[in-house]
Amino acid sequence: MANDLDIYEAIAVALADVRAPDLSPFAPSLVGDALTRALSLPAARASFLAWLQGRVQSLSGGRVSIEERPDGDAPPPSADTAYEVPLRLVIRDEPFAESAILRADNDALQYPMRG
Numbered sequence: 001m002a003n004d005l006d007i008y009e010a011i012a013v014a015l016a017d018v019r020a021p022d023l024s025p026f027a028p029s030l031v032g033d034a035l036t037r038a039l040s041l042p043a044a045r046a047s048f049l050a051w052l053q054g055r056v057q058s059l060s061g062g063r064v065s066i067e068e069r070p071d072g073d074a075p076p077p078s079a080d081t082a083y084e085v086p087l088r089l090v091i092r093d094e095p096f097a098e099s100a101i102l103r104a105d106n107d108a109l110q111y112p113m114r115g
């Protein structure tokens with residue numbers, strides 16, 4: 001049985017590669033529950049995002065960094081009740097950052113500009 005860290009690591013690997021994560025080894029309910037635990041409380045969210053930022057930088061060799069998008073730059077939250085955090089992926093030597101949304105559901109990582 002997978003633990004939360006396995007799910008978080010799969011997401012970090014995907015962010016480091018600027019791609020969608022392969023979460024197929026995990027039951028959708030486990031993915032949603034793990035991300036709900038990470039994103040639902042402010043202290044847990046801050047800790048998780050700090051870990052994720054460090055892990056993405058490490059996995060990408062410093063090529064990719066992530067940051068939470070400020071409120072004025074973030075899209076409006078989804079209508080459903082899933083916890084989410086809008087991210088900005090900054091890729092070294094790229095002129096523009098890429099938007100991503102990390103959500104506490106089985107479609108955990110979305111890149112809105114990719115359609």
